[in-house]
Amino acid sequence: MSSPYLSQPSSVSMIMLKVLCAMIPAIAADAWFFGPAVLVTICLASITALCVEALMLQLRNRPVLPFLMDGSALLTAWLLALSIPPMGPWWMIVTGTAFAIAISKHLYGGLGNNPFNPAMVGYAVLIISFPVQMTQWLAPESVAQAHLGLGEVLDYMFFHILPQGMNLDAVTSATPLDTLKTQLHMERPIGEILSMPIYGAMGGKGGEWMAAAYLAGGLYLLQQRIITWQVPVAFLASIFAISGLFHLADSAHHAGPFFHLASGASMIGAFFILTDPVTGPTTPKGKLLFATGAGILTYLIRTYGNYPDGVAFATLLMNICVPLIDAYTQPPVFGKKK
Amino acid sequence: MRKLFHFNGGVHPPQHKVESVKDPIRKPPLPEKLVIPLHQHIGTAAKVAVMVGERVLKGQKIGEATGNVSSAIHAPTSGKVLEIGNFPVAHPSGLSELCVTIAPDGMDEAAPFSPVDPFSMDPAEIRKILRDSGVVGLGGAVFPSAIKLNPGREKQVRTLVLNGAECEPYITCDDLLMRERADEIVKGAQIMRHLLHAEEVIVGIEDNKPEAIAAMKQAAGDEIEVVAVPTLYPGGGAKQLIRVLTGIEVPAGERSTDLGVQCFNVATAYTVYRAIACGEPVTSRIVTVTGNVKNPGNYEALIGTPMDFLIGLSEPLEGSRGALMGGPMMGFDLPSVSVPVVKATNCIIVKSEKLFPAPPTPMPCIRCGRCAASCPADLQPQELYWFAKAGNFGKAQEYSLFDCIECGCCSYVCPSHIPLVQFYRYAKSEIWAQEREKKSSDIARVRHEFRIERTEREKREKAERLAQKAAQTRAQIKAEENS
Amino acid sequence: MLDAILVMSGLALFLGSLLGYASIRFHVQGNALVEKIDAILPQTQCAQCGFPGCRPYAEAIAEGRAEINQCPPGGEANIHKLADLLGVEFKSLNAKHGAEKPKSVAFIDENTCIGCTLCIQACPVDAISGAPKHMHTILSQECTGCELCIEPCPVDCISMVPVAVTVSNWKWKAPSYLQEAG
């Protein structure tokens, strides 16, 4: 073996573990505002992810244990679980996770080789295949007409049974972003829409607190040097800029920049999804470019697209560009700066 | 205060320097046998200048510098030449090279030394003395110093940088040399400055060596500036130190002389002084022996001393297994600890499972970019790794493989523990091999074409000769018939 | 549905004609191609490919008279390079022409050599020096290892010795570890 004979005590599993930890505040906020369903979803996705990962490693003749321990499958599972409605049917969660791990990760060569963010591929597949289930988000408990306990959540997720006499509409609602879009279509003034009960001070009720929790987790990751500033800053700045521009130009039809930052997957996207090292660029300039592009696309898809949020598709679209971005943003080598 | 610059990247590995600086430089006893390789420098190996059985004196030349880039080799003590043959040398391959084995006779009788006054002499003469005294870069690169001390015709060397940074963990040989022999180093620097006509001399020392900085400051006076530079590996790389002290970035493949700056190790300055002002060739060097030993320290070891002899003096501890030569970041694993100390041997680190645990099994690259962030050459190690691993050497070269200084920062920080540097060394040596093959096949092509041409010419000439002869004969017969 | 098919076939037609144009436009001229192939061939001049030297083989490849997998000294690495250059599929080395082996150079046992000059005549690169009736020596720097001198020698004094690994031509190995990605 050649030098160096020293190495820093870091590892892939440690990195993944820290990312998982950084997501805990947001998960707690989610459970606090929307009930325990999200915990069930996360557990189910995690178990599926680990099983599929182990199976695929076995099939691909790779050592199972070290790769299972790297935590990347868990991370994919959590990201996917947090991107889909918390009380989806069990088969939807299993399908999405299995697809993410088996197809978009392992068929492309496993850890480190997949060009697309697996969690986002899983999300995209689900939203195309099961548009109805994928838009049944839980309403914040403070707004919903009814509450579901853990047992009732399990009943619904696994057996599709709701408590007697309860209607699904009593607990679900469209997301704040979606509601905004449909209501705007119906020519309602924006101020009136945003004063609906599902909206909070900045974004959706509850959702804005989750955004804050993601922000906190993201700052922890920055402090731990797990991620670099370029992606979150460029992504949030570009969303802020473009939504601000639209808002300034036509405030009657476009929500303000802070609403966009606090809504949907902006924060989880900025700190947890777009910062996935495997599917993102490696050069600092490339990261800026990549995240800016993703921010603009996110806004456009949100505003003009048919889907509730744009982060997933924006991520996937920018993933395609990564090799190109990397190739064209190589920093100058020592001594060869212009 | 001088304005300092910085280079990108760098890492802070644990230092492990305090262990070996407790004692002053030690003088080891004479070993039973000295094995002196004839190729201790970059360039052509020295040519044997002694015969088996001959008695040699300390400082007597036993290897003559041959070719443009070369340096002489000398007997480190008086004794008898036992053998001239191939022996394993300090090289990662564990291969053998030509060595002269000397059995010391214990008298340490020296050949007469002839000091000269460098300031009243032709610089070319001084360079010749340096070449004949075996003065090479002692920082580890062992490039013949005489060549680097040539200012060239047009370009002016403005700044002479002395490298006392010693950024690698464990190594302390330069530290102790500066503490104890600062005067000689400064005098050597003055000779070098004279040779290069340099305007300024700056000594860069990492700020983790306050004693050395103080000693050097005291010796330096006003003419030579001693600068404390921040401790950051690989701040002692020549390019990095030049950058920090002057702001100049020397690109790969360019000579720093062309940019008006030249850099030498402090130990080299010391040997320059000894060679010129005392007439004493390079026959010893300071070697740090540390790691898993009871008594780490620095030895002024004769060139050719078996490494295990020095390790023995430091009393290896339980669990020792093998040793590294050089630092843990850029050194190499010695295939055998009985190989001799050479001019490049700055440090011997005895390994143990505890100090150097086997690295974890590598995981795939997750493109986290830490390697790129730590690379002092501003490369993209993850891309280089990708291309080297795929055997796509052309692409690796496009991504500036040869700008890599093999500092090891990228491997050090990689969370996947990929042996990145080994991939680069592999790629580089494959490319060199391809280039060698290309060269020899080009020669073969020319020689083959030449041969075809020659045989054709010979055939043609033969045919012509025959035709001529035939014509002559015919003419003769005709003439005879006519008469 | 119909317009999709139309668009796709239109696209295919367009790309196809583009490719066709490119292959005409960027077609490498005959001689230049021979040069390029010849530059890849190892210049051992051993004739194992079935041609009297590397250049004739290069010409034969350029004219499509020979396969790219007939040169044992070049080995698989060179076949890959040829395949890349010519834009054809890689084929593994044709065993009929011989096997790839580590580079060796000829060595003349100078005690046995009778100075017959037959080997000198056989050497394609003039790497043997010696006058008639005097022992011959191989200039090992120039020897390509073609083995053509072995057969003509009437006293069998020539042998092939592998080129020794020294500190200056030693190569770092690629790291080997079990768990690889991809």
Ligand code: SF4
């Ligand atoms: S540090 Fe290692 S894992 Fe990270 S990008 Fe570099 S090579 Fe890949």
Ligand code: SF4
């Ligand atoms: S070893 Fe090479 S690639 Fe790695 S950090 Fe050092 S200079 Fe950069």
Ligand code: SF4
């Ligand atoms: S087989 Fe011999 S003669 Fe033919 S191309 Fe290869 S090296 Fe040249």
